[in-house]
Amino acid sequence: MEIRHLVTFQKVATLMSFTRAAEELSYAQSSVTTQIRALETSLGVELFDRLGGRIRLTAAGEKLLEYAEQILALTDAARADLAGGGGPSGTLMIGTMESVTSYRMPPLLEFFHHRYPKVQLSLRPSLCAETCYALRQGIFDIGFLMEQETRHQGLETVVLAEEPLVLVAAPGHPLAGQNGLSLADLRAASILATEAGCAYRDLFEEELRVEGTIPFLEFGTIEAIKRGVTSGLxxxxxxxxxVAGELEKGEMTQLEWEAPFSVHTQLAWRSGRRLSRELKLFIDQAVRLMREDMSLAESG
Structure with missing residues (x-):
């Protein structure tokens, strides 16, 4: 059982395609097939069921994939340690969104800037559906999601926390201070929102919909929405x-309406991918720092 055969097997098992694995590894497809056959012969088991033009892992293949991930991760760690003194380095492509980047990530970004300056964090603004697609395609290494669902096909996820949602208005807004707001009250108001595809916006729109589409006023960013709200739009x-700062300063007021749905801030990456030490480090620190930050915010 050779390391290069395990690398090829891991790539085929992740992509579920001999052709795409060959392209990413810069091999001829016949070479990929030969290596998988050699691995199956050395282990005495079939690793893939071949069903016409499609493949899937056998029970033995699923077990081997778990071992292959561990073996290749250890191989990477050993190679990095023996290479001498470099420490974690390289670039991580991270799918994220404005609310996470601006309000949840600063402690994490500061940590990496000071502790691991050779790790470049490349932040890519993206809607959740786009992030999931980019993760499955290997375009992003890791991604933040804020969605109602916490299980995503083809992805591993860690739920950091439930993300509280609040309905806000300017203090002088007609709905400010009213008790027991109804959906009819909300439908009659001008509603400022992010673009379609944002999970909590789509859930809110579905809650308000009676017939047709709710006429939301779409703004490009959360900061623009906040300015619109404080201006009474x-x-x-x-x-x-x-909006914690604006609520504390009295620039906005929270309306007495509680969303009947919830969303969770999550960290996601492609299932079955071999995690580099840099990616493992990012996941561990993101979970630690962001959970701590969110827990402190809840207790405060």
Whole structure:
């Protein structure tokens, strides 16, 4: 059982395609097939069921994939340690969103800037559906999601916390201070929102919909929405972390309406991919620092 055969097997098992694995590894497809056959012969088991033009892992293949991930991760760690003194380095492509980047990630970014300056974190603004697609295609290494669902096909996820949502308005808005707001009250108001595809915006729109489409006023960023709200242009449903400062200063007021749905901030990466030490480090520190930050915010 050779390391290069395990690398090829891991790539085929992740992509579920001999052709795509050959392209990513810069091999001829016949070479990939030969290596998988050699691995199966050395282990005495079939690793893939071949069903016409499709493949899937056998039970033995699924077990081997777990071992292969561990073996290749240890190989990478050993190679890095023996290479001498470099420490974690390289670039991580991270799919994220404005609310996470601006309000949740600063402690994490500061940690990497000071502790691991050779690790470059490349942040790519992206809607959740786009992030999931980019992760499955190997375009992003890791991604942040804020969605109702916590299980995503083809992805491993860690739920950091439930993300509280609040409905806000300017203090002088007609709905400010009213008790027991109904959906009819909200439908009659001007509603400021992010673009379609944002999970909590789509859930809010579905909650308000009776017939046709709710006429949301779409703004490009959360900061633009906040300026619109404070100017009295309308109301908005936003993560509470994004408006905490404005609520504390009295620039906005929270309306007495609680969303009947919830979203969770999550960290996701492609299932079956071999995690580099840099990616493992990012996941571990993101979970630690962001959970701590969110826990402190809840207790405060």
């Amino acid at each position: 309308g109301i908005a449903l936003l993560p509470s972390v994004t």
